[in-house]
Amino acid sequence: xxxDAGPSDEELMSRYRxxxxxxxxxxxxxxxxxxxxxxxxxxxxAAVAEELFQxxxxxxxRARQGYTVRAKFTTYLYRLAHNRFVDHYRSKRHAAVSxxxxxxxALEHVADAGAIPLESAYDVRRQxxxxxxxxxxxxxxxxxAFLLQQEGGLSVEEIAEATGVGRETAKSRLRYALAKxxxxxxxxx
Numbered sequence: 001x002x003x004d005a006g007p008s009d010e011e012l013m014s015r016y017r018x019x020x021x022x023x024x025x026x027x028x029x030x031x032x033x034x035x036x037x038x039x040x041x042x043x044x045x046a047a048v049a050e051e052l053f054q055x056x057x058x059x060x061x062r063a064r065q066g067y068t069v070r071a072k073f074t075t076y077l078y079r080l081a082h083n084r085f086v087d088h089y090r091s092k093r094h095a096a097v098s099x100x101x102x103x104x105x106a107l108e109h110v111a112d113a114g115a116i117p118l119e120s121a122y123d124v125r126r127q128x129x130x131x132x133x134x135x136x137x138x139x140x141x142x143x144x145a146f147l148l149q150q151e152g153g154l155s156v157e158e159i160a161e162a163t164g165v166g167r168e169t170a171k172s173r174l175r176y177a178l179a180k181x182x183x184x185x186x187x188x189x
Contacts, residue, residue, distance in 0.1 A: 008073075009031075010069045010073050013027060013064070024061070027073070028057065034152050035151075037147075042144065042147060044136060052084050056077075056084050059084065078158075078162045082162055131181070131185060141163075144173075145163070145177055146174060148163070156174060
């Protein structure tokens, strides 16, 4: 986010910590979509994603008094999301169900029939479905690195910090995820 677009996330979170409730509204508006998509694609269940999404924001509200700027706000926020997902997964001790097209609202908006010829709209929808399938099939660590980069806009260093691994490990996970996705989508080129 550029400085021209208003205060930084870190400044907003500091203001929220100090009692400015409006700063929270701005942060929520900026990051709600990415956090929800991260949790949805990680959990592969809309109901679970919604529950975790609410918990992440409540955890942010509860932790605001202790907030100090040590890294980018997005690193802090996605670390909360990562930790909440891990806690949920451990408590349930089961693998998440697969992501069907019906579970992802984004697929409903992939193509506007008035803007793209019907055949192309169908191809775009099939490509999007294939990409979501490939993302869901990535090993957990690779999927997480990919989603943190794509949904959270985190750098390799920030992914490493958010997931508690070294920079090279995060970089490797991301590289392998991207290679698998490229390979799986090669037929669409």
